[in-house]
Amino acid sequence: VFDRSLLAQPATEVAPRLLGAVVRHGDVAVRLTEVEAYLGHLDPGSHAFRGQTPRNSVMFGRAGHLYTYFTYGMHVCANVVCGEEGTATAVLLRAGEVVDGVGLARERRTTSRRDTDLAQGPARLAVALGITLEHGGVDLAAGPVFLELTDAASVFETGPRTGVAGPGGGAEYPWRYWIPGEPTVSPYKRHTPKRRVTAVPAGSVS
DNA sequence: GTCGAGATTATCT
DNA sequence: GATAATCTCGACC
Numbered sequence: 021v022f023d024r025s026l027l028a029q030p031a032t033e034v035a036p037r038l039l040g041a042v043v044r045h046g047d048v049a050v051r052l053t054e055v056e057a058y059l060g061h062l063d064p065g066s067h068a069f070r071g072q073t074p075r076n077s078v079m080f081g082r083a084g085h086l087y088t089y090f091t092y093g094m095h096v097c098a099n100v101v102c103g104e105e106g107t108a109t110a111v112l113l114r115a116g117e118v119v120d121g122v123g124l125a126r127e128r129r130t131t132s133r134r135d136t137d138l139a140q141g142p143a144r145l146a147v148a149l150g151i152t153l154e155h156g157g158v159d160l161a162a163g164p165v166f167l168e169l170t171d172a173a174s175v176f177e178t179g180p181r182t183g184v185a186g187p188g189g190g191a192e193y194p195w196r197y198w199i200p201g202e203p204t205v206s207p208y209k210r211h212t213p214k215r216r217v218t219a220v221p222a223g224s225v226s
Numbered sequence: 227g228t229c230g231a232g233a234t235t236a237t238c239t
Numbered sequence: 240g241a242t243a244a245t246c247t248c249g250a251c252c
Binding site: 153212 | 230238
Binding site for chain 1: 241242243244245246247248
């Protein structure tokens with residue numbers, strides 16, 4: 021099932037409905053157990069908070085497309101674009117259970133020790149599914165990456181988003197959604213700022 | 227098991 | 240030039 025009108029709402033409405041949905045790419049399929057909502061220009065944690073750029077332009081487009089981005093120098097994360105065209109709301113796919121193509125997922129995720137690790141975390145999920153930056157803008161109804169929604173809403177819990185820096189990371193934005201009891205849900209980690217060694221004031225050397 | 231640091235580069239200011 | 244919607248590994252309990 022693919023219902024684009026369901027996706028054409030704010031991400032906070034769509035996110036819980038994606039729990040239990042299946043993302044499929046070729047032989048590998050993942051059932052989503054954890055997602056996060058991002059609300060565009062209203063949301064300090066969103067890539068779109070400061071407006072449209074070449075990277076985030078897909079988020080401003082039609083709902084049901086895939087927004088991919090590259091971060092931390094080596095990782096790809098995948099989002100489902102939500103909302104009306106012109107808004108930049110989207111749902112980050114954080115974790116899930118590999119329900120098809122486990123063998124191929126294991127080959128791609130060589131560092132994984134247990135099968136619950138295969139898609140436990142947004143960058144791991146992208147690797148397990150073979151999603152790269154090239155899949156940015158793909159229509160999830162047309163493929164090659166597909167989204168299969170479930171009929172019924174899942175039971176879920178909410179909490180602060182993982183790894184979000186600054187104002188958007190606090191408890192005022194409890195926009196992380198997960199299915200309780202699922203072993204594939206990633207552990208919560210708050211954002212840890214990187215130390216810099218550059219800002220040494222002149223004359224401070226003792 | 228938990229914790230913290232380092233990796234590594236596209237993207238934006 | 241600084242930052243980042245993260246992951247992995249090594250240290251330690």
